[in-house]
Amino acid sequence: MNAVELRELVPRALSVLVRRGADFATAEDAVQEALIRALAAWDDELPADPTGWLITVAWRAFLDMTRSDAARRDREVRFDTDPPADAIPNADDTLRLYFLCAHPDLTSSSAVALTLRAVGGLTTRQIAQAYLVPEATMAQRISRAKRVVAQAGVDRPGDTRTVMRVLYLVFNEGYSGDVDLAAEAIRLTRQLAALADDAEVHGLLALMLLHHARRASRTRTDGSIVPLADQDRGLWDTELIAEGVDIAHAALARDQLGEYQAQAAIAALHADAPRVEETDWVQIVEWYDELLRFADTPIVRLNRAVAVGEADGAPAGLAALAQVDERVPRHEAVAAYLHEKNGDLELAARLYAAAARNAPNLAERDHQTRQAARLNQHLQQHRT
Amino acid sequence: MAKYLLLKHYRGAPAPVNNVPMDQWTPDEVEAHIKFMNDFAGRLESSGEFIDGQALSPDGAWVRYDGEGRPPVTDGPFAETKDLIAGWMIIDVDSYERAVELAGELSAAPGANGEPIHEWLEVRPFLGAPSNFTH
Numbered sequence: 441m442n443a444v445e446l447r448e449l450v451p452r453a454l455s456v457l458v459r460r461g462a463d464f465a466t467a468e469d470a471v472q473e474a475l476i477r478a479l480a481a482w483d484d485e486l487p488a489d490p491t492g493w494l495i496t497v498a499w500r501a502f503l504d505m506t507r508s509d510a511a512r513r514d515r516e517v518r519f520d521t522d523p524p525a526d527a528i529p530n531a532d533d534t535l536r537l538y539f540l541c542a543h544p545d546l547t548s549s550s551a552v553a554l555t556l557r558a559v560g561g562l563t564t565r566q567i568a569q570a571y572l573v574p575e576a577t578m579a580q581r582i583s584r585a586k587r588v589v590a591q592a593g594v595d596r597p598g599d600t601r602t603v604m605r606v607l608y609l610v611f612n613e614g615y616s617g618d619v620d621l622a623a624e625a626i627r628l629t630r631q632l633a634a635l636a637d638d639a640e641v642h643g644l645l646a647l648m649l650l651h652h653a654r655r656a657s658r659t660r661t662d663g664s665i666v667p668l669a670d671q672d673r674g675l676w677d678t679e680l681i682a683e684g685v686d687i688a689h690a691a692l693a694r695d696q697l698g699e700y701q702a703q704a705a706i707a708a709l710h711a712d713a714p715r716v717e718e719t720d721w722v723q724i725v726e727w728y729d730e731l732l733r734f735a736d737t738p739i740v741r742l743n744r745a746v747a748v749g750e751a752d753g754a755p756a757g758l759a760a761l762a763q764v765d766e767r768v769p770r771h772e773a774v775a776a777y778l779h780e781k782n783g784d785l786e787l788a789a790r791l792y793a794a795a796a797r798n799a800p801n802l803a804e805r806d807h808q809t810r811q812a813a814r815l816n817q818h819l820q821q822h823r824t
Numbered sequence: 825m826a827k828y829l830l831l832k833h834y835r836g837a838p839a840p841v842n843n844v845p846m847d848q849w850t851p852d853e854v855e856a857h858i859k860f861m862n863d864f865a866g867r868l869e870s871s872g873e874f875i876d877g878q879a880l881s882p883d884g885a886w887v888r889y890d891g892e893g894r895p896p897v898t899d900g901p902f903a904e905t906k907d908l909i910a911g912w913m914i915i916d917v918d919s920y921e922r923a924v925e926l927a928g929e930l931s932a933a934p935g936a937n938g939e940p941i942h943e944w945l946e947v948r949p950f951l952g953a954p955s956n957f958t959h
Contacts, residue, residue, distance in 0.1 A: 662862060793847035802879050806858050812847035813854045 441486055444627065446478060450561030451631075453494045455533035462502050464540065465586040466509075468558050470502035475561060535635040542598040542606045543589050550585035551598075551606045552613075556621075557582055560628055566619045600636050604644050604700065607632065611648050622652055642691035643701030649684035650707035653677040665807040669716045681711045699734035702727055721751035738768035746774055754782035769800055773808060780815065789815035827875065827916050828923040830930060831946035834882050836907030841942035842935045849936050860933045868915060868926070879911035923947050 450471055457467035474497040478490075487493040541555040553571075556562045562570075568578035611625035629645045657671035666672075688704040705727045713719040728744035741764045749757020757778045764771065776791035792812035799805035846854060868874035886900045913930070917923050927945045935941035 662859070664858070789847070793845070796847065797882060800881075805879075806854075809846050810851055810854050813849050813851045816848055817850050 441482060441490060443479070446475070446482070446490070447561030448631075449491050449494050450475060451534045451537050451559045452491055453498050454558060455530075455537050456495050457498055457502055458537070459533050460499070462499075462506075463590060465583070465590050466505050467498075467502055468586060470505060471498045471561075472557070472563070473501040474498035476563075531635050535632075538603045538632060538635070539598045539600075540589050542602040543592065544598050544602055545588050545592045546585055548606065548609055550581055550588070551602070552609050553578060553581050554585040554589070555603075555606050555628070556610065556624065559631075560624055562619060562624070570619050570621050571613075600632075600638050600641060603632060604629075604641060608644065608700075611651075622648070622655070626652060639691045639694045639696040640698040640700050642687050643698060643704045646684045646688035646691065646704040647700055647707055649680050649687065650704060650711050653680035653684060653711065659803070663803060664810075665803050667807075668710065673714065673716075676711065684708065685711065697730065697734075699731060702731040702734060706731070719750070721747055725751045738765040741765075742768050742771060742774055746777065749778045749781060754778050758782060769798075770795070770804075772798060773804075776808075776811065785815050785819055789819065825916050825918060826920070826923075826952065827914060827950040828920075829946075829948045829950065830913045830915065830923075830927050831948060832910045832912065832943070833946070834908040834910040835905070836909075837944040837946070840935075840944060842937070842939050843941075844936035846935075853934065853936060853938055856934050856938060864930055864933075865913070868913075873915050873917050873922075873926070875914035875916050877911070877913040880909055882908060882910070920949070923949075 453474065454467055454471045457470065458464055462470070471494070474494050477497055478494055482490070538555070538559055541558050542551050546554065549571075553567055556567050556570075557564065564579050564582060565575050567582075568575040571578070573581075607625050607629050610628070611622050613621070626645070626648050629641065629648060633641045633645050654668075654671065654676050656677070657673070657675035658666055660666060684704070685708045688701065688708050691701050692705065706724055709720050709724050709727070724747045725744065728740065728747055731740055732744070742761070745757050745760040745764060748760040758775075761771075761775060761778060772791045773795035776788045776795055779785075779791060780788035789812050792808050792815060796805050796808035796812060799808055846857070849857070865874060865877055884900070885898045887896050887898050890897045915923060915926060917926065924947060927947045931943050931945050932940040933943070
């Protein structure tokens with residue numbers, strides 16, 4: 441059993457302990473303790489019933505923790521010391537764990553951290569490394585989150601929608617460390633899709649798979665960005681694309697459209713084009729119009745303007761861009777692209793330079809600087 | 825060992841020798857510069873002297889307390905602010921001389937025409953913890 445398979449068992453064990461009456465915070469610590477012991481013990485020999493083993497060890501750890509707590513308080517505790525008789529994990533309890541960890545009272549960074557630990561089975565150290573924060577800071581964030589959940593959570597936990605937002609963030613903001621957070625987000629979304637019968641969860645899963653499939657082509661080895669149009673489509677993972685497209689189709693067939701399915705449809709249309717010239721931009725614009733019904737944000741409108749520029753030409757794209765709030769991040773980058781396409785290279789070069797100044801990260805800054813330099817070189821060669 | 829902050833400025837440092845804005849360089853010159861910066865950080869990591877490096881957006885604001893029960897006052901960013909930090913690198917080195925040597929190497933990053941930029945970098949020692957031998 442590898443570490444990922446082992447971590448699959450974590451939410452099941454935790455949900456059994458909670459169902460058994462253990463308080464969430466202590467139960468979560470107990471399962472982590474059991475997980476660490478399992479990592480050491482299972483190297484030699486895998487138990488016949490790994491889930492049962494984990495639950496039993498976690499339950500004993502919980503009792504130890506409660507007893508030593510109780511001893512400090514000099515109080516009597518009465519807990520059944522036998523392993524729980526109802527030690528069979530059930531799907532509803534596991535789903536409820538997802539809801540608890542995405543509780544609306546939690547800040548998004550806390551919900552992300554708690555989900556990765558309590559549902560994902562990652563250690564605090566792994567989560568801290570992934571988000572580039574000190575381990576002590578992450579430990580505090582997680583224990584505060586558990587206190588919030590313990591106080592407010594049980595009566596009105598989050599719902600599928602809040603869980604999806606958390607998983608979307610995990611996928612989107614994975615940085616570094618020894619854990620692949622994008623893959624982890626996909627794993628957890630797969631689990632959620634199996635637990636919750638919701639077309640949008642399948643839409644989110646499809647969206648993640650379709651983006652993940654292009655990962656190898658999105659950056660060069662030095663970390664620089666490769667725009668969609670320049671990506672080597674031979675590097676795209678065709679199996680993941682096929683799976684993503686299938687899941688998206690099946691979700692859309694249920695006729696319960698939502699923003700994740702609309703985004704997945706757009707991603708599927710990109711993935712479908714063997715060459716960038718074969719992209720069906722007209723349909724992509726139609727899907728952006730659908731997406732606007734669910735999420736009318738400046739970012740969606742900005743991306744739509746790019747698609748309109750490809751479908752109907754640069755002037756139409758610029759007209760669509762004129763309707764977008766100029767303060768939205770990457771506005772200058774899109775304006776530069778559309779003006780270049782429209783033949784106004786001087787303006788485009790200035791806008792690329794502005795886009796570089798206002799870029800939200802170094803990779804994008806470098807990318808926009810390269811674009812400005814490319815156009816300025818071109819302009820200079822044609823002036824002389 | 826002692827820690828030093830190498831500070832890079834958008835504004836506020838004396839003008840560099842090779843003072844051409846980056847978007848006016850050729851794409852190859854941009855490439856060479858980015859590679860130099862990546863290699864520099866990588867080299868410090870392998871020598872065990874690198875602590876941290878971050879770049880800052882030129883955006884930002886001034887903020888101050890405005891009294892009990894009031895939200896903080898924000899203002900700016902001010903175009904007239906003389907000093908605008910662009911980013912930093914924190915190094916842990918044996919001596920001040922080594923910190924200066926490294927800042928000098930960083931300042932030699934290539935710019936327009938592939939020539940070193942000669943950018944002025946600020947080298948600032950950290951106030952460290954009191955040492956055990958002194959008390």
